[in-house]
Amino acid sequence: MIDPSVTPLSELVLRLLVAFGLGALIGLERERSESGGSFAGSRTFPLFALYGALVFAFFRDAFPLAFAVLVLPLTVAYAGKVWYERDLGLTTLAAALLTTLLGAMVMHSDRGATIAVVVGGAITVLLSVKDPIHEFADRIEESEQRASAKFILIVLVVLPSLPNRPVDAIYGLNPRFVWLMVVFVTGLGFVAYLLGRVLGPERGIALTGIVGGFVSSTATTVSMAGKTAQNETLYRICAFAVVTASIVMFPRALVEVSVVNPALLPRVALPLGVMTAVGTVAAALLYWRTAAGETVEADELKNPFRLRPALAFGAVFAVVLLVSEYANQWFGTSGVYATAFVSGLADVDAMTITLSRLAAEGTVSPSVATTGIVIAAIANTLVKAALAMFLGTYRLGRLVALVLGVVVLSGVAVLALTV
Template sequence: MVVPTADPVVEVLVSLLLALGLGGLIGLEREQSESGGSFAGSRTFPLFALYGALVQAFFPSALPLAVGVIVVPLTVAYVGKVWYERDIGLTTLVAALLTVLLGAMTTHSDRGAVVAIVVAGAVTVLLSVKDPVHEFADRIDAHERRASAKFVLVVLVVFPALPDRPVDALYGLNPRLVWLMVVFVTGLGFVAYLLGRVLGTERGIAVTGVVGGFVSSTATTVSMAEKTVQNATLYHVCGFAVVTASIVMFPRALIEVTVVNPALLPSVAPPLGAMTAVGVVAAGVLYWRTAAEETVEPEELKNPFRLRPALLFGAVFAVVLLVSESANEWFGSSGVYATAFLSGLADVDAMTITLSRLAADGTVSSEVATTGIVIAAIANTLVKVALAWLIGTRELGKLVTVVLGVVVVSGVVILGV
């Protein structure tokens, strides 16, 4: 790791101190963990890191051999740990080997030192959350595990096999791009799903709305509307969950734009940001008016890592992409806006990604793409209002209409400025 000095000795010493610090960080966690046992702790792990750092600094070509040498005593210690403590866990052993490599990275290069710091921090966090991770794993039933495994398997097998070029038989679609967007959108939902599972069934109504908005705002709206039919007095708290799930759609769209076409973000951020801000304020007022004793348990969210919904989204995205391109060629911007509205009634993600992609390719202008994305978001928001009226009570319908109506107007105003 380079420091502001020309003295190579000082540079090496600083790198060695960094290695000691990273090893100490991991060692302290292992010392406090029951899993560490007598295997290794706050003194041994810094020595592992220092060992790797010294070998890389002065005998870099011997690093593979040095790692092999250290494996021998680690194996002996592990066997002894299993024999005396009846603990066959490999976590501490793997952490020790990783610490040797992290130490070597600190003296390898500037980039290696930075990566070592990041990885050491991540390792420490991962080691320290043993109980929450195991509790989370216990909450996932066999059906969910099989669904996730199938999805991940299809991603790993299908994605590399798909051609990364336009295919004439698919009307010029790029199959790998379509599947990549499927994985991306599903991944966003899965991250939120994991958050909901980690927080458990006792999560607050605010978190329920946020998690539901990322996983499925429509499902959350339907669930909350049904709750008001069962108990009409819950319309305030259910309305809050519906509004929260609906406004989460706007930052979700901003994330998608950022990933697909960052150059479009300055154009899209003002209207969607305004809708988000107004929605947050309105939701805050609604939450303030909600009685503290009002609670509601939402329906269990489904794992987004399921193959059938993923394939359905891929088909929707492909159709929306083709229809948007054709509508732009035939009818210009008005055709794009009509497609955005119709597509937004069912799904905002597909239209957001489509227009971001078309803007990146130069097929449509940034202004048209931005307007289309906002139109899709407004259309989907109107669907939430309609569901509140059709499935929920009259009070819920009025409440959601007023709050989301203000959100929609704010977006239209900013878009027209």
Template sequence: MVTPGVDPVVEVLGHLLVGFGLGALVGLEREQSESGGTFAGSRTFPLFALYGGLVAAFVPSARAVALAVVVVPLTVAYAAKIVYEGDVGLTTLVAALLTTLLGAVAMHSDAGAVVAVVVGGAVTVLLSVKDPIHAFADRIEKTERIASAKFVLVVLVVLPSLPNRSLDVLYGLNPRFVWLMVVFVTGLGFVAYLLGIVLGPERSIAVTGVVGGFVSSTATTVSMAEKTVQNESLYRVSAFAVVTASVVMFPRALVEVAVVNPRLLVRVAPPLGAMTTVGVMAAGVLYWRTATDETVDPEPMKNPFRLRPALFFGGIFAVVLLVSEHAHGWFGSSGIYVTAFLSGLADVDAMTISLSALAADGTVSERVAATGIVVAAVANTLLKAGLAWLLGTGRLGRLVSIVLGLVVVTGVALIAVGI
């Protein structure tokens, strides 16, 4: 751990100070929250960190024994806490053990000190948001928790067991890559779903559109269209939600490109960025013209962590990936564009990830891949306008078509000039 040119004593004391500070931070939180009780508080936790740091620095061979020595009195203190206070919570006990380890990690190296600071900060935040976390958990229905648990279990079991290579029996598909992209796309939707739960049903229509865009912009469009049929006066605020959800699709596609093929961002960002800008400006005008007392009750969003929709997306993604690759081989770039348009009507994510992967492999050029992604986004945007006409009122259809029409024209214009 010794750094050249630095006094070893100073370096050791510096790392010990880091551990001590982290212990004090956690201890203060435990005492202020009154969760530590008589078990441990603002003085005891820094001592845990110093203990772990000193052992790691001067008797590293005895780390296992030293940890065991700490566990014994902690167990006794925990048992006494149960007897005298009737509190069986394990949080403070685990925090004490973790603080001891953080003290040891801080002594390991400069990188270890940084890791200890990051982990210690995260632990403190996690401990301090007990009530919001419990309130959030209470908002999630039991069926949703079970669905999420099943999905996570399947991910943990299935993903590592899938072969990470192209298989002839699957026409050259890499099953682990396909499933990894399923998890990635579902995860994006799940983050937005959690945001919707945290904000609650009273969230603004703007947040409804943004969250809906990440979970399912099509579902948001259908919901808003149905509400205008029930109450035609809500066409402006419903149009704003539809446009917002549709525009969010473009940054979402950029995130997917950045993860799968960062080099493609240079070509995709200008058209999708311009479409986002135009859409945001148009949505702003729409919001400004919307009466402040116009509100709609957002539909409860379904948890994206469900197995059947995930498998359905995986099937779509696999088919799109295969069709795109063969379409390019058979028909050239025109085959890619036709596939992108048709696929975009159903799902932009599948086409975005497929073309990003094909461009990364060199199967298609970056220009063709970027154009195909924009074509898919344009097709899906047109679909939203069509749904607004078919399922909503004429006013909603006209307003959504005008705004999204500007977005589509922007994208097509940039494609035409070769950006």
């Protein structure tokens, strides 16, 4: 906590400059976009930030009252803005209040100043992308809005209420951890979904593969196979999308490992990193051989925030977690590897998170967890090759099998040399 009576003058001045800078940053955005109108702009917002900083630094106990006093003239100014400009938008008013709080946070502590800088930057970005956000909202179907609202509501209500401890009734599983992993994995897909929707439905092939890899690499493979069945000349460009979607699975698994068990990351990073690098080079060669004018319109990505798939993943994850733990107890490492291969045929995320968790708890060794994760990734990669061969044309299947086969062999080679 910053105490102005003992804090060096230079530090106080520096913090005031930071508060002023945050206010100026937000104020300039409001002035540039002309959203503030006559309400507030590049001069007023720095004053809001300094007001919050000075009051909190020297009259901390009176800050709630000072903040309430500020709300009154802001309300009057907003009413005047509505009356004269016929503009009901609350964005600038909310930004003004937040800017005052950011100024106070800068004077609160080092952590408060750091958070204020991060939040101030996020506010500026949010304010500056008004048009893309509104266009994105207009493109979302009503059914997708309901799906997102339901899922977010369940996350906010269910997650905090679940017990954060092993429950004997469900064989020692931790319900909150299981649901947290459901939210995490689905959230990765949602980020990719937002990327695809913001950039529009007509995406380049690289984006199709990347977004499809996060949302569903299997769905991307099936979609591309179907396109080659309709138009065989697109087999190279569709192969590129399939390979790219399959490669994205490896860094996605690394992100999951880093969240669940950071200590395991260095072990897993080498084989999955090599597979990613080999696949990236192969994909680049495919793209280079593809005619520059050829494009593929990806099928509309559906919102991954849907309750039924989320519950299905949670069930699969819980079963995989239990089976992996008991397989290790009953059959040793061979049981874990068999479970990893079978689980990987359908889903890599569940096995990756499971083995990372078991390694963190000491149930399995780091080497066993690493091998199991790579086996699951290899199994899932083989599934993509099989889907391309059986659902697409011969040329697509041969090309995808060749490229992904090289990727799999590279992972096996690294695994054999390091584990």
